[in-house]
Amino acid sequence: MAVIHVKKSLDIALLILFFVGLASNFMTAQVHEAAGIIFLVGVIAHNVINRNFYRNFLRGKFNRRRIVNHVTIILFAVGILTLTISGAALTEFFTASTEINWRSLHLTAAICSTVALFVHILIHASRYVHGKNFYAAAMTTFIFAVAAIFGLPYVDRWFHKVEVNRSEILRGEQIQPDGKILIVYFSRVGNTNFPEKVDAVSGASLMVDGDEIIGNAQMIAELVQSVTGGEIFALHTEKIYPADYSATVQVAKQEISNGELPALKNLPAVDAYDKIILIYPLWWSTLPKPVENFLRSCDLSGKKIFPIVTHGGGGFGDSIDMLKNLTHAEISSPLEIYSSDIPSARKNIFDWLKSAATIR
Ligand SMILES: Cc1cc2nc3c(=O)[nH]c(=O)nc-3n(C[C@H](O)[C@H](O)[C@H](O)COP(=O)(O)O)c2cc1C
Numbered sequence: 001m002a003v004i005h006v007k008k009s010l011d012i013a014l015l016i017l018f019f020v021g022l023a024s025n026f027m028t029a030q031v032h033e034a035a036g037i038i039f040l041v042g043v044i045a046h047n048v049i050n051r052n053f054y055r056n057f058l059r060g061k062f063n064r065r066r067i068v069n070h071v072t073i074i075l076f077a078v079g080i081l082t083l084t085i086s087g088a089a090l091t092e093f094f095t096a097s098t099e100i101n102w103r104s105l106h107l108t109a110a111i112c113s114t115v116a117l118f119v120h121i122l123i124h125a126s127r128y129v130h131g132k133n134f135y136a137a138a139m140t141t142f143i144f145a146v147a148a149i150f151g152l153p154y155v156d157r158w159f160h161k162v163e164v165n166r167s168e169i170l171r172g173e174q175i176q177p178d179g180k181i182l183i184v185y186f187s188r189v190g191n192t193n194f195p196e197k198v199d200a201v202s203g204a205s206l207m208v209d210g211d212e213i214i215g216n217a218q219m220i221a222e223l224v225q226s227v228t229g230g231e232i233f234a235l236h237t238e239k240i241y242p243a244d245y246s247a248t249v250q251v252a253k254q255e256i257s258n259g260e261l262p263a264l265k266n267l268p269a270v271d272a273y274d275k276i277i278l279i280y281p282l283w284w285s286t287l288p289k290p291v292e293n294f295l296r297s298c299d300l301s302g303k304k305i306f307p308i309v310t311h312g313g314g315g316f317g318d319s320i321d322m323l324k325n326l327t328h329a330e331i332s333s334p335l336e337i338y339s340s341d342i343p344s345a346r347k348n349i350f351d352w353l354k355s356a357a358t359i360r
Pocket of ligand 1: 217248310
């Protein structure tokens, strides 16, 4: 009887710890790491207590319920192992390869483990819950699983500012492109007065190198320059965007609904270049209005534009169609980069730029 109590208490504690771990954006890295380590120890204890399950793992008949249970447990084990390895790689105690995006891997493993955990709980609940109640529990599990799949990356993007070390990520192979290249970018950073200490909300979706805030599009521009050389030109608006992320989202919404083209402080001398690598964030699934103003203000006919879009999950949106409609330039096959993938995107950018169809 006492063993059953210990088992149940451990399972409830594990469930609570798992959710504490998922809420990583609301706590310090140290608390998240501590919760992760305690959870791992708890999972090992859970498996030791339930070791009989493994003794009979392949014995007996396999009905549908048992197959789903086994697959779920294997998926959960792989998820926890990946969480542990990627979690360790993200701490200061280990030096991990910068080729792998450990954050994305950690987040993906968290999503897979969450779904597996819900199914695992549901399967066990089916012993005690029947009929309508079981369907209600299954539906709740399904809703939580969908929320985890779509919600976690969103919440992560909202709160997370990515730390980069330029001296590391800007190193690597280079290409000698044909002709002169101009790299033009627009970013929230450079058009916003951020407070001295950027908090989690205003700093959402940004990058930092030490104390310096870097825009995602800016970081991509620097990565491109480290591959091809060439000049970088930043588009600056006369207006200043709010430091708060969601306030900027609202301002951009108004710009779209009012058809406003925010005035630009400066325009690049595009005449001197044949090829323009244009880097911009996706705003409301389309081109940011300041970028539209740049395209309307410069004569780009006869030029070739290589678009790179950075985004929070929306890909290109309709921005490439907009580019095609707004200019007489030739638009190359574009590249999209999810904001959290930027620190490990140099190889991707290199391959894209190197492909003959793209840069020649
Ligand atoms: C005003 C605004 C609107 C946005 N709209 C979208 C969107 O529709 N889809 C999306 O995936 N990401 C959207 N994002 C996220 C940005 O595209 C993403 O964070 C990008 O990497 C930011 O680049 P930056 O730091 O150079 O400004 C939006 C961000 C802002 C500020």
